[in-house]
Amino acid sequence: MSEETDPLFLIEAQHLTESLEATLLDLKANPTDKSLIDSAFRDLHTLKGSGAMFGQIAMSQFLHDFETAFEAVREGTLKVTPQLIEIALSARDHVLDLLAGGSTEPGALLLGRLAALVSGDREAEAQDPGWIMSFRLAPDTLALGGRPEAILAEFRAMGASNIAPILDDLPPLEKMAPAELHIGWRMDLPGAITEDDIRDVFLFNEEGLDLNLKPAGTAGAEEDADISRGDVSSAMAAPPAEATRTSPPTSERSMMRVPAERLDEMMDRVGELVIAEARLAELAARSRDPQLVAVAEDIERLASGMRETTMSIRMTPIETITGRFRRLVHDLTGTLGKPITLEIEGQDTELDKTVIEKLSDPLMHLIRNAADHGLETAEQRRAMGKPEHGTIRLSARYSGAEVIISLSDDGRGLELEKIRARAEDRGLIGPDTNLDDDDVRALILQPGFSTADAVTELSGRGVGMDVVKRTIEQLRGRIDVDSEPGHGTRIDMRLPLTLAIIDGLLVEIADERYAIPLAAVEHIIELPDDEVGDARTTRFLNIRDQLVPYLRMRDLLASKGVPGPHQKVVVVTAAGLRVGLTVDRIIGSSQTVIKQLSPLHAALKTFSGATVLGNGSVALILDIPQLVSFGQTLDSREAA
Known part of the structure; x- marks a missing residue:
């Protein structure tokens, strides 16, 4: 491939693998849907043909048998089964490995599993109880250039399931050597695999290998695999899920991909x-x-x-990153042994692409956290009178100049007493610190905080939620936590629509100009004469039979001088709440180019950025969500 066509092919292949993964996950839930079967076949056929055209012969040959299998499904001679979906998902992952220059060996094993399934040998395989295997490689494996992830990839291709890390020999962090391997793995293997097949995988890692292999169902087999179940993806045990889903075009209009x-x-x-x-x-x-x-x-x-x-x-649209979350939940269901359903609402809600790109990792962490800490096991849920399937719900909706993205679960919820006790143990708060329920819930966002009783690869080290909070704040957003014990937890992330250019309302306060996002402006009214001389920071206005608190911006900004007689009140909204901002003069609307504040000024929560005006001067952009929150807080204190 030439330097020009290579990236174009990779982009096209990425798009097709994303579409294939989404279709396979849909097909697992609707195995008789002919349109989904046709869509999977088209993706496989196009991917195979494009690979052959651009010199990816190994990939094209590998996909040939899978295309044939889905042709049999289209003709009705082969049924869609969970086993077929799992093999096809592994094939999709293997295609990504091939595109990244990976080995072709796992592909041969996948084709063998596919052939056994198509020919009906699956029945014989199901009668064999299979194997339970645990192993540890030599501690110097990594230093000698060994690749545990390649071994795990081979076992996945052979049909391994319930892969999980063994962490009981993990040393304390201060004693851990980066070049030493302290993790082992445990997995279930199908009975069709022979002991020789298994040992062949360790051909170049026999020295120092600790291998425990027993037939499933053997007394003591489960006890020999003493593990801490965790985030298999972090321990190199889960298939790669970096790809995002992009829905295939629904019209015949030509499309162009631009870097x-x-x-x-x-x-x-x-x-x-x-x-x-x-x-x-x-x-x-x-x-x-x-x-x-x-x-x-x-x-x-x-x-x-x-x-x-x-x-x-x-x-x-949010939809461009939700595909990976569906695959993540699919993998977590097997890893944690918890049946989990992911519900997504508002996939067509749009955000600036920069915001979308940075949202992926925080949402991945929140979903893993909800699955591991939030949701109970099926047995626990039955005992509590809940459905066996736990539900994680991701939703997105517009709210003025913001988008609210919520991640909730119907699990056990947050235990406020436990959170407070753990925060005191960690020195985050003192025993006499006065906190309301919202403040206690917000403690889970502090660095180093975790209520997990045991550390797993999935969570428990207290290095996740503070990263989520920091990422949201870097995007000029904010994060709120709500929970009801026994009924679940909800995380709300409020984000600006765009980080680039907005329509702004230019105002003047004490001879200085400021910009207000026009989408957040609800009303502009005259400040009544009897309110002008009041010295209090906040008061109320009766607007359409509703009392709305307002902030005296001159006092808030510590401006010098005396306000004029004809002040205006700009009523702004955020998160469904309203606050008025008093200004000296309304200058007019303008297109506002958002410039980020320097690190020195980034901590000023009153402002979300700055813009350059036509005369070359700089105007600060008011952070409306922060001002609304501040105004409502003052309102509550006055009421108290």
Whole structure:
């Protein structure tokens, strides 16, 4: 492949594998859906043909038998079974390995499993109880260039299930040597595999190998595999799930894939164009030259259209990252032994692509945390009168200038007394610290905090939730925790629609200009004369028979001077709450290019960024969610 066609093929292959994974997961739940069967066949056929065209012969040959199998499914001579879906998902993972330059050996084992399934030999395999195996490699395996992940990949291709790490010999962190291997693994293997097949996998790792292999059902077999079940993906035991789902085109319109770097560059150029257009408009207004004013208006119209088009290109639906979550829950169900259902709402909700890209890892952690800590086992749920299947729900919805993304579960919920006790043990709070329930729940977001009784590879070290919080705050968002004991936990993440350009309302406070996101503005009213001289920071206005608190921005910003007689109140909303902001003057609306604050000023929660005005001066952008939260807090204190 040439340097030009290679990335194009890889992008196309990524898209097809994402689509195939999503279709296979849907097909597992609806095994007789002909449209899903046809979709899986098309993805396999296209992937095979593209691979042959671009020189990926090994991949093309590997996919040939899978295409034939799904052709048999289309013709009705082969049924869709959970075993077929599992083998096909492993094949999809093997394709990604091949594209990354991985070994072809696991593919031969997968094709053998597929042939056994298609020919009906699966029945004989099911009658054999199979094997329970645990093993540890020599501690110097990594130092000698050994690859445990390659061994695990081979066993996955042979049909291994319930793969989990053995952590009982893991030393304390301060004594751990990075080059030493302290983890073992335990797994179940199908009976069709011989002992010689198993030992062949360890052909180059026999020295120092500790292998325990027993037939399933043998007395003591389970006891010999003493493990701590955990995050198999972290211990190199789960199939790679980096790919995101992108829905296949639903229309015949032509599509073009563009590298993200080009979109970022175009967005930067449009931002500079908006700033230049604002400068031109101000110069034209000062000159009062009709021709220059007309040209400035044309440039403003064109710049506005360019901005809207560019923004629409950058906006990406949540659906582009939910595919990997479905696969994650599918894998966690087997890893944890808990039946879990993932429900997703609002997949068409759009966010800036930068926000979407950075959301993936926090959501992955929250889902793993909900599955491991939040949801009970099937036996526990039955005893509590709950359905055996635990439910994790991911939803997204618009709220003014924000998008609210919620991750909830119907598990055991948070134990506030246990959280507080653990926080005191860790020195995060003192025994006499006065905290309400919301403050106690927020403790789980602190660095190093964990209520887990045992550390697993999945969670328990207290290094996850604070990372989630930090990522959300870096995106100018905020995170809230709500929970009801016995009924589950909900994490709400409130994020701005875009990090690039917004429509802003330019206002003046004490001779300084500030920008307010226009999407958050609900009303603009005159401040009543009897309210002008009041010295309190917050008061209330009766707006359409509702009392709305308002903040005196001059006092909040510690501005000098005395406010004029005709102050305005800009009523803004966030998270369903309203607060008024008093300003001296309304200047007008403008396209606002968001510039991030320097690290020195990033801690100022009142502002979310800055923008350059037409005259070259800088205006700070007010952080509406923070101001609304602050106003509501003052409101509550006054009421108390």
